[in-house]
Structures are given as structure tokens and as C-alpha cells.
Amino acid sequence: MAALEHSHDEQAFLAYVQGGGQVETTDWLPDEYRAKLIKFIEMHGNSELMGVLPEREWILRAPTLQRKLALTAKVQDEVGHAQLIYRVVEDLGKPREQCLADLVSGKAKFHNVFHYPTKTWGDVGVIAWLVDAAAIISQKALLKCSYAPYARIMKKICWEESFHILHGRDVILALVTGTREQFELVQEALVRWWPPLMQFHGNPIPKGDDPMFQWRIKSQGNEEARQQFLEGYVPQILELGLEIPDPKLRRNDEGVWEYGEPDWDELRQVVTGHGPKTEERLAFRRRFLEQERWVREVLAA
Amino acid sequence: MIFEVFRQDRKGQAFEHAGSVVAPDTEFAEAWAREQYGRRGESAALWLVPREAIHAVGDWADEFDLKYRRVDGYSIKARLKEARERASSGAG
Amino acid sequence: MNELLLGLADDELVLGWRDSEWTGIAPLLEEDVAFSSIAQNEIGHARAVYELLADDADALAFDRSPERYLCAPLVQLRLLDWAHAIARRWLYELADEIRIAALMESGDERVAGLAAKINREEAYHRMHAEMWRERLGATPRFRAAVDELWPYALGVLPASRRGALAARAGRDVVDAVERGSSDEAFRELHDEMTMVRRSAPAGAQW
Numbered sequence: 001m002a003a004l005e006h007s008h009d010e011q012a013f014l015a016y017v018q019g020g021g022q023v024e025t026t027d028w029l030p031d032e033y034r035a036k037l038i039k040f041i042e043m044h045g046n047s048e049l050m051g052v053l054p055e056r057e058w059i060l061r062a063p064t065l066q067r068k069l070a071l072t073a074k075v076q077d078e079v080g081h082a083q084l085i086y087r088v089v090e091d092l093g094k095p096r097e098q099c100l101a102d103l104v105s106g107k108a109k110f111h112n113v114f115h116y117p118t119k120t121w122g123d124v125g126v127i128a129w130l131v132d133a134a135a136i137i138s139q140k141a142l143l144k145c146s147y148a149p150y151a152r153i154m155k156k157i158c159w160e161e162s163f164h165i166l167h168g169r170d171v172i173l174a175l176v177t178g179t180r181e182q183f184e185l186v187q188e189a190l191v192r193w194w195p196p197l198m199q200f201h202g203n204p205i206p207k208g209d210d211p212m213f214q215w216r217i218k219s220q221g222n223e224e225a226r227q228q229f230l231e232g233y234v235p236q237i238l239e240l241g242l243e244i245p246d247p248k249l250r251r252n253d254e255g256v257w258e259y260g261e262p263d264w265d266e267l268r269q270v271v272t273g274h275g276p277k278t279e280e281r282l283a284f285r286r287r288f289l290e291q292e293r294w295v296r297e298v299l300a301a
Numbered sequence: 302m303i304f305e306v307f308r309q310d311r312k313g314q315a316f317e318h319a320g321s322v323v324a325p326d327t328e329f330a331e332a333w334a335r336e337q338y339g340r341r342g343e344s345a346a347l348w349l350v351p352r353e354a355i356h357a358v359g360d361w362a363d364e365f366d367l368k369y370r371r372v373d374g375y376s377i378k379a380r381l382k383e384a385r386e387r388a389s390s391g392a393g
Numbered sequence: 394m395n396e397l398l399l400g401l402a403d404d405e406l407v408l409g410w411r412d413s414e415w416t417g418i419a420p421l422l423e424e425d426v427a428f429s430s431i432a433q434n435e436i437g438h439a440r441a442v443y444e445l446l447a448d449d450a451d452a453l454a455f456d457r458s459p460e461r462y463l464c465a466p467l468v469q470l471r472l473l474d475w476a477h478a479i480a481r482r483w484l485y486e487l488a489d490e491i492r493i494a495a496l497m498e499s500g501d502e503r504v505a506g507l508a509a510k511i512n513r514e515e516a517y518h519r520m521h522a523e524m525w526r527e528r529l530g531a532t533p534r535f536r537a538a539v540d541e542l543w544p545y546a547l548g549v550l551p552a553s554r555r556g557a558l559a560a561r562a563g564r565d566v567v568d569a570v571e572r573g574s575s576d577e578a579f580r581e582l583h584d585e586m587t588m589v590r591r592s593a594p595a596g597a598q599w
Binding site: 322323324325328329332333335336337340 | 423424427430520524
């Protein structure tokens with residue numbers, strides 16, 4: 001009954017989703033909602049796909065059979081997530097081929113962290129543990145997305161991400177309890193990844209000004225997510241004897257984490273396609289997309 | 302073709318919709334769905350159904366008071382209390 | 394027997410390593426996920442066989458010098474185009490099925506048992522390879538890839554079993570590219586495979 005009530009009435013739709021209501025593909029969606037939804041979900045799909053590339057190199061270099069299997073499985077999950085996510089976008093009206101074309105041409109965006117290089121096995125641990133942790137915080141908030149098909153796939157995604165964090169933490173623990181050099185691998189990687197991690201959740205837009213929150217596509221503000229990340233993970237990092245490269249980082253008396261201002265210019269630059277590895281990774285993806293086009297054509301015939 | 306995937310968590314449970322797979326035919330759909338929905342052994346079984354085979358039903362006419370068909374249409378508390386009181390005073 | 398088993402393990406290890414190169418770049422996302430599982434299974438098989446042969450599977454898998462690996466040249470090739478990758482999978486499964494069937498008859502219970510387990514998992518690999526072969530079989534690219542890889546495929550099996558393979562593939566026996574011809578591509582692979590491991594002293598934990 002509720003579906004009929006808000007049909008073709010944007011105000012009623014807004015009230016409906018702000019009251020916790022969810023919609024399906026077949027429901028009427030305001031144009032702005034549909035457009036913002038597609039862009040948001042598409043960026044998520046792009047991020048899962050581009051996230052594969054920094055880790056992929058290390059699959060080929062994993063130092064034990066167990067690590068090789070675990071890392072391959074983790075990256076496989078990410079490709080699987082991309083598949084789930086692009087299917088949702090496709091059902092909203094944008095074909096996967098178009099999403100991929102926009103990705104490799106630089107038109108569409110993906111998250112900042114996947115524009116940076118991975119330099120050592122230490123990065124492998126830090127990414128699986130902390131980058132995935134930052135991502136899972138956002139993803140858990142998406143479980144309540146007003147668009148139900150997306151909320152539903154988030155369940156599977158969150159479940160699989162929990163394995164990644166365990167794997168990441170295991171890699172880190174092996175290194176920090178290993179040789180002095182292995183400990184340094186983690187410390188050095190942490191120093192490089194901390195700034196992108198702090199930028200990951202985006203600059204602190206007030207919820208009232210964030211259309212994503214207004215439409216209940218996101219149910220959590222950017223700063224809320226960042227605080228959750230710091231609250232959960234700073235103690236875990238420090239207890240291993242690692243140092244976080246931010247002298248201003250502290251938890252104040254109100255339980256709020258204070259930190260050195262992240263470089264929002266850097267975030268903007270990177271996300272608009274000027275990260276250190278952006279061009280190289282897009283070119284790599286473009287190459288294989290082109291090279292294997294004939295396979296997709298044979299299957300479609 | 303789009304194939305909707307229904308998965309069964311454990312034997313005896315209902316099949317639940319889990320997502321969809323795009324594939325050229327049932328053979329590919331099966332190979333791919335097995336991996337996407339079962340590589341961790343998380344599914345006891347899968348149903349793959351071409352999307353066109355699904356006939357969706359979603360609107361209902363609910364014009365008249367049909368509460369008698371539902372659990373919330375019955376309020377037995379007051380009458381039950383009265384009946385119990387009668388039975389216990391009668392037994393005295 | 395140990396050489397046969399080590400050859401099997403090395404084949405599965407290196408092929409699994411090569412197949413894992415497709416993670417993230419396969420022609421379709423759905424296939425990317427499926428193909429990655431195959432690669433993981435292969436590594437799993439290698440590990441199981443190494444564990445039969447030695448206490449430390451990782452040491453056996455990583456710490457030999459390249460010339461001491463017994464893998465077939467077929468699996469050593471870096472094949473980053475789909476026609477070749479699928480042609481290799483298909484040919485390898487044909488050859489491997491013959492090899493595994495023989496191992497299932499082994500007098501050694503542990504070997505026979507492990508071969509039977511591997512065989513059950515390989516059933517999906519064979520279905521997958523056959524499914525792709527049906528779709529790509531008529532394309533010139535695929536046919537050219539099979540032609541090119543055929544002598545390598547024969548090298549997976551001992552000479553006595555090559556006739557059986559040829560019959561299954563519908564082709565003639567030709568001169569095989571034999572085991573023991575470890576090449577530059579494999580040395581590069583081994584280098585990359587061991588680069589992190591070699592950065593810490595032997596026995597370091599990871």
C-alpha cells in the first residue's frame with residue numbers, strides 16, 4: 001500500500017525513505033534518486049574492480065601456499081562483488097559494458113585508495129586489514145540502503161569482507177612477530193597508507209547537506225564512519241607497537257577522535273583520475289578489456 | 302540471458318533469492334552460479350531460473366475489512382479473562 | 394614413483410600459478426570468479442601431493458632452484474590471451490585425467506586415495522574446459538592455440554601414454570616438448586614467485 005502512496009510524488013517518496021522505507025527496481029523512483037543511486041553504486045563496483053589490481057601483483061609473489069590461496073580468494077571475492085554490484089546497476093538501466101567503458105576512459109570514478117602503489121608484502125597486510133576495515137564500515141551502513149536490491153547484496157559482501165579482515169590481521173601479526181625487517185615492512189606500509197585511509201571516508205559534509213544521506217542511500221555521515229574506524233582500529237594498531245604518523249591523533253574527553261587535517265586537495269586530485277597509479281591501472285584494464293572483447297562477442301552470438 | 306539465483310542455506314530450508322548471473326546458456330549459468338554462490342560451501346543447493354520465467358505479483362486490492370483472515374483480527378483477551386473468572390467462581 | 398608425483402605436484406603448482414594470473418582480468422567477471430577457483434584448486438592439489446612427499450610443503454614448493462622442478466613445459470608458458478589459456482586448460486585436463494586414472498590404481502593407498510580426491514574435484518575443471526571448448530572450438534584463434542600447444546600437451550605424459558591422449562584429442566602423436574627443458578619464462582616465474590619469501594631468512598614466518 002505504501003508503494004502506491006508515494007508513487008510519482010517526490011516529497012512523499014522522500015518521507016517514505018526517510019521513515020525507513022525501502023524500494024525495489026519495479027517501484028517508481030524520482031529521476032534524481034535514480035541518477036544519484038546509479039552513480040554511487042557504479043563507483044562502488046568500479047572500486048571493487050580496480051581494487052583487484054594493486055593486490056593482484058602480490059598473488060604472484062605470496063611467500064607461502066596458504067597465503068597464496070588466501071590472497072587469491074580475497075581478490076576473487078572482490079571480483080565477485082563487482083559482479084554483484086554491476087548487476088544491480090544494470091537492472092537500474094546502465095549496462096555493464098557502458099560502466100566498464102566509462103571506467104577505463106576515466107569518466108567514472110573509483111575510491112582513492114586504489115590509485116596508490118603497493119610496494120611490499122607489508123602493503124598486502126595493511127590493505128587487507130585496514131583498507132578493508134574502512135570499507136566494511138561504509139558497507140555495513142549500506143545494509144540499510146533505501147534501495148533494497150543494493151542493500152541485499154551488501155549482506156553477502158559484508159559477510160565475505162569479514163574474512164578479508166581476518167586474513168589481513170593474520171598477515172600483519174605474522175610480520176610484527178617475525179624479524180625486525182618484517183616488522184619494519186608493516187610500519188613503513190602503515191606510514192604510506194595512513195593519509196589515504198584518513199581521506200577514504202570523504203570530507204565531513206553535514207548529513208543535512210549530503211544528498212546521499214537525504215535519500216537514505218547512505219545511512220551514515222562521512223565523519224561518523226571515520227570516527228568508527230578510528231575508534232575500532234587505532235587501539236588495535238597501537239597495541240602491536242606500531243606508530244601512526246599523525247602527532248595530532250588523540251581521543252578527546254568526549255570520546256571524539258581528533259586528528260591532523262587530511263589533505264582534501266589530494267583526495268580531490270586522486271579521485272578525479274590523477275593518482276600515482278591511476279593511468280597505469282586504467283590502461284592495464286583497458287588492454288585486457290579490448291583484447292578479450294572477441295570472447296564476449298562469441299558468447300553473445 | 303539473466304538467470305535469477307535462489308539458494309538453499311541447508312537441506313530442509315526454503316530457497317531464497319540471492320542475486321542474478323548473466324550467462325549465454327544454462328551450462329555457463331550453472332558453472333558461474335556454483336562459484337558465485339557456493340565456493341565457500343555456503344549453499345546446499347541452487348535453483349537457476351531465467352528471468353523471463355518469473356511472473357512477479359505485487360499489487361493487491363484491500364478495499365474491504367478482511368481482518369477475520371488474519372491473526373490481528375481477533376482480540377480474545379477480554380472474553381478469555383471473563384471465561385476464566387466464570388469457570389473459577391463456578392468451581393467454588 | 395616420487396618423480397611421477399613430484400612432476401604432478403609441480404605441474405599443478407605452476408599451472409595454478411599461471412591460471413591465477415587471470416584473477417581480475419578474465420573476459421567476464423563471472424568467469425573471473427570461476428577461473429580463480431580452478432587456480433586455487435590446483436594449488437590445493439599441489440600442496441596435498443607435496444605433503445605426501447615431505448614434511449614442509451612450502452619448502453618443497455618454493456625453495457628448490459628452478460632446474461630442480463619437474464613441471465612440464467606446457468604449464469610453464471605465460472599465456473595471457475584467453476584462447477591460449479583455455480586451450481591449455483583443455484589439453485591439460487585431457488592429459489591429467491589419464492595420469493590421475495593411473496594413480497588411482499596405485500598400490501600405495503595414500504596415493505590412490507589422494508588421486509581419487511583430486512579426480513573428484515577435477516570433474517568440475519573438465520566440465521568447465523569442455524564448456525569453453527564447445528563455444529570457442531570453431532574460432533580460428535582457439536584452433537591455432539591448440540595446434541601450437543599440442544606438442545607441449547604430449548610432454549605432460551610419459552611416452553607410453555601419449556597414444557591414449559592423441560586418441561582423446563582426435564589428433565596425431567608428434568614430437569613432444571619434453572620435461573626437463575626449463576626455460577627463461579619459468580626462471581622469471583620462479584623469481585617472482587619466491588621474491589618475497591627470499592627476502593627473509595629461511596624458516597621465517599609469513
